[in-house]
Amino acid sequence: MNDILDLEKIENKKMELLENEVRLVTFVRNIQKQFQSLAKNKGLDLRYYHDEHILELGNVDDLKLGRILNNLIGNAIKFTDAGHVSIYLTMVKLSDEEVRLCFKIEDTGIPEHLHSLVFDKFHQVQQATYRQQQGTGLGLSITKGLVDLFKSKIILKSKIEGGTSFEFLIDFKMVNSLQGDVNQRFNSIKCRFFLS
Numbered sequence: 001m002n003d004i005l006d007l008e009k010i011e012n013k014k015m016e017l018l019e020n021e022v023r024l025v026t027f028v029r030n031i032q033k034q035f036q037s038l039a040k041n042k043g044l045d046l047r048y049y050h051d052e053h054i055l056e057l058g059n060v061d062d063l064k065l066g067r068i069l070n071n072l073i074g075n076a077i078k079f080t081d082a083g084h085v086s087i088y089l090t091m092v093k094l095s096d097e098e099v100r101l102c103f104k105i106e107d108t109g110i111p112e113h114l115h116s117l118v119f120d121k122f123h124q125v126q127q128a129t130y131r132q133q134q135g136t137g138l139g140l141s142i143t144k145g146l147v148d149l150f151k152s153k154i155i156l157k158s159k160i161e162g163g164t165s166f167e168f169l170i171d172f173k174m175v176n177s178l179q180g181d182v183n184q185r186f187n188s189i190k191c192r193f194f195l196s
Contacts, residue, residue: 015149017061017064017149017150018061018063019059019060019061019173020059020060020061020062021057021058021059021175022057022058022059022060022062022065023056023057024054024055024056024057024058024060024089024101024172025050025054025056025089027062027065027066028048028050028069028087028089028103029048029050031066031069031070031073031087032046032048032073032087034070035073035074035077035085038074038077039077039085042077042080042081043082044077044080044082044083044084044085045083045084045085046073046077046084046085046086046087047084047085047086047087048086048087048089049086049087049088049089049090050088050089050090051089051090051091053091054089054091054099054101055099055172055174056175057174057175058099058101058172058173058174058175059172059173059175060170060172061150064146064149064150065150065170067142067143067146068103068143068146068147068168069087069103069105071140071142071143072105072143072166073085073087073105075140076105076106076107076109076164076166077107078109079107079109080107080108080109080163081109082108083107083108083109083163084106084107084108085105085106085107085108085109086104086105086106086107087103087104087105087106088102088103088104088105088106088167089101089102089103090102090104092169096174097173097174098171098172098173098174099171099172099174100169100170100171100172101169101170101172102167102168102169103167103168103169103170104165104166104167105165105166105167106159106163106164106165107163107164107165108159108162108163109163109164147168150168150170151171152168152169152170153168154166154167154168155167155168
């Protein structure tokens with residue numbers, strides 16, 4: 001019922017963003033940790049990659065961003081029977097006041113021929129074993145609506161070796177000026193890898 005009400009609010013443009021100061025790298029890492037036991041129980045590697053020099057603080061609606069990531073990571077684990085689920089947080093643009101980040105969730109689960117169905121309301125993608133997954137079927141429809149609320153678009157891609165990746169961009173206002181020379185930071189990015 002809550003999903004239906006939220007989807008109705010999104011479609012009728014009655015939902016707004018409420019921003020807070022958030023430590024973005026830590027925020028995403030904490031979400032990763034929440035799913036570790038679920039992934040481990042399925043024998044999956046749940047990985048987290050992020051740019052080393054990403055900003056400490058950004059203004060964002062953490063509840064709605066968290067819901068997007070929870071939906072995407074949860075679905076990736078649910079529909080992946082073997083392999084991995086990876087979370088990527090990367091910088092794609094920096095200025096004195098804003099940073100643009102790319103969020104990507106990659107899995108080895110949903111096959112390409114089912115991609116056209118994943119955002120449909122009330123639709124449940126089924127595995128090759130035709131095991132029915134639990135849920136309302138509204139998770140990805142709500143996720144798409146929430147991403148739209150951030151003035152972004154969610155992109156679904158298939159991988160050659162199988163599985164999918166969902167990615168979207170969000171612009172964040174920088175909270176403080178302690179980030180140093182933003183151009184230097186952008187040019188000196190190194191990727192840090194977390195694997196549990």
